[in-house]
Amino acid sequence: MPVIKKTKSLLFSAILLSSALFSQAHNVSEGYSKPTDPLVLQNLEDWQDLKFGLFMHWGTYSQWGIVESWSLCPEDESWTQRNPEHGKSYDEYVKNYENLQTTFNPVQFDPAKWAEATKKAGMKYVVFTTKHHDGFTMFDSQQTDYKITSSKTPFSKNPKADVTKEIFNTFRKDGFKIGAYFSKPDWHSDDYWWPYFPPKDRNVNYDPKKYPGRWENFKKFTFNQLNEITSGYGKIDILWLDGGWVRPFRTIDPKVEWQRTIKVEQDVDMDKIGNMARKNQPGIIVVDRTVSGKWENYVTPEQAIPEHALSIPWESCITMGDSFSYVPDDHYKSPQKIIETLVKIISRGGNYLMNIAPGPNGDYDAIVYERLKEISGWMEKNQSAVFSTRVIAPYHEENFYYTQSKDGNTVNVFHLNDTVEYKAPGNITFTVPESFNPKSLTILGLPSKIQWKKTGSHIEIKLPEERSKLKYALVIQMKK
Structure with a gap:
């Protein structure tokens, strides 16, 4: 998921996207291109009716209660810090992090419990992290053994081991639209972070133009995993792609600070991926975050709300707690704050994607259910003013x-x-x-x-x- 935990105020124009949009690291991108496919347009229209969605960041990292994936990244930022108890050297830390696979056993996993509580609170779509930047797949990918269904993972013996399938089937049955989050970068893949070189930052650690065969392998790997998700997990309504530094070099916006750190070509052929996804899932919304053009069907400000209405489809992804990933004793927002956030977002034409992070046991904190119950009481009386509305x-x-x-x-x-x-x-x-x-x-x-x-x-x-x-x-x- 996104890097930025602290965001500056965003200034939005009601009609045009101003230059202030581009100052944010993981928020929006320039030059929105309206889809032309009538099925996509209808899906977007329906999605804009939903207003309130559930985001879930979940992976082996929940066992350490740390920021999702980012401690593997050799950048000196607040969100990449490593606990020395988990490894004194970088190499030791990575080894111990990847070894979390062998202890991940969330036996309290019960997606029906989540669906019931979030549906009552008014949530109508779900976006789940099928794979984050660390490369650990929460679905039964045939492209890697670094996955929840591997025999190395204790939970693989559970009948609900393919948690992506369980989540999607359960929430779909409860009437939710289904969104698959997928990280384009994969820091576990030898074809992204080639072991021959140490990783330098979040980007690929070699020049794909100098080693085209290796990059081609990574493109195939990415394509194959996305093909698995969009062809083997039932109806998918949204493909939510994160890791916007994996992009054609020509699309870099020099006005955006983090994009200036991209030094090499990282084109994964989004046309091939997007067309495959649309073939597998006609009308699917594709969100290639921060990469403007035909594959960014809506924009995604993060941990922030536009100050004014937007004339394009958009969604704010905001955490219920302080973190996108599970942190023990997190500070969860009050029901009033959550409802205020929802009202501000829908009055400006957006959707509210609220993140709730399951813990290592496979369940939410008890306080999350308390918050959802409070919200459901308000939503029961006021839902007609929220859903299927416009600015x-x-x-x-x-x-x-x-x-x-x-x-x-x-x-x-x-x-x-x-x-x-x-x-x-x-x-x-x-x-x-x-x-x-x-x-x-x-x-x-x-x-x-x-x-x-x-x-x-x-x-x-x-x-x-x-x-x-x-x-x-x-x-x-x-x-x-």
Whole structure:
């Protein structure tokens, strides 16, 4: 997954992507290209209706409770630091890290439990890490023995050993769209980090133009693994490709600091991969992160929310805790913070992909289920203002955030207070979207008839005493 754990504020234009988009290491890329395939366009439209998705980073690294994969990378960054207890030298550390395969045995793995809890909380699609940068495959790949189904891995004896298949089948049965995360770089592959040379950074450690045969082997390896995922795991709706430094050299944007570190050609032939994926899965959304063009069907700001609405499909991937991977005693966001984040994202036209990391035992922390239960209580009352909605001006004014139904007959106005625990005020005044003349107004979750009046372009509401029952955010729903 993405490197950046701390992100600067992003500035977005409502119509065009400004240069501020390109300052972020793993957020978005220049020159969005709208797909032309009608099946892809329909899939994107349907995906934009879903609004709330589940991201899961899970691998052998959960046993150490560390940042996913990145401690293998020989770069001196905050997210690449290694614990000396796990190896005094780099080589010893790598050996011990890869040996985690021999102790990985998440016997509490039960995807039905995850699907039930996340579905109740309103999540409608899942993106799972089938392989991260470390190269350990969480599916039954025939291209490597560094995988969860290898006889070297204790969990391989479990009937649910192919966790990718179990997750996809279980969530699909529960009505979720299915997304497969896949890392293009593979730091375990001898054809990416050739043992003849030490790795220098996150990039391939040799010049593919100088050693074309070795790079061709890596391209075949990557193609074959993606073919396995898109042909052998049922219907896949999203192929979510990470590791944007693996890209054609000509696509490097010199305005982006991390892209300036790419010194060699790393073209894996995305046309061949993308066409294969579309043949196996007609209409599949392909997200080649940060590589603009035909294979980046939506953009993916990370740990950040655009300040303004975007006119292109986008999704913010944000952690429920502090980390994308499992960390003991992580600091999980409050239900109010999660709902505020969801409201801000959907009011600007995006989807919220919230990451929850399973632990080494194969389950979430207990507090995660508590958070999901709280969210489900709010979502049960307010879901009509969240799902299958689109943006409407003024998008956001002070503590008010707007969405509208796709037919334009309903406008939803969310009232937040992200500085304190939410308490609905006795009186509210807000702007009515231009040319929208409401005939009825309700407060979702309150059965009482609401007193309101429209004066010019504003509506004033007097809320009943039972407003004290409202938690996290108040939702006003107006109909023509």
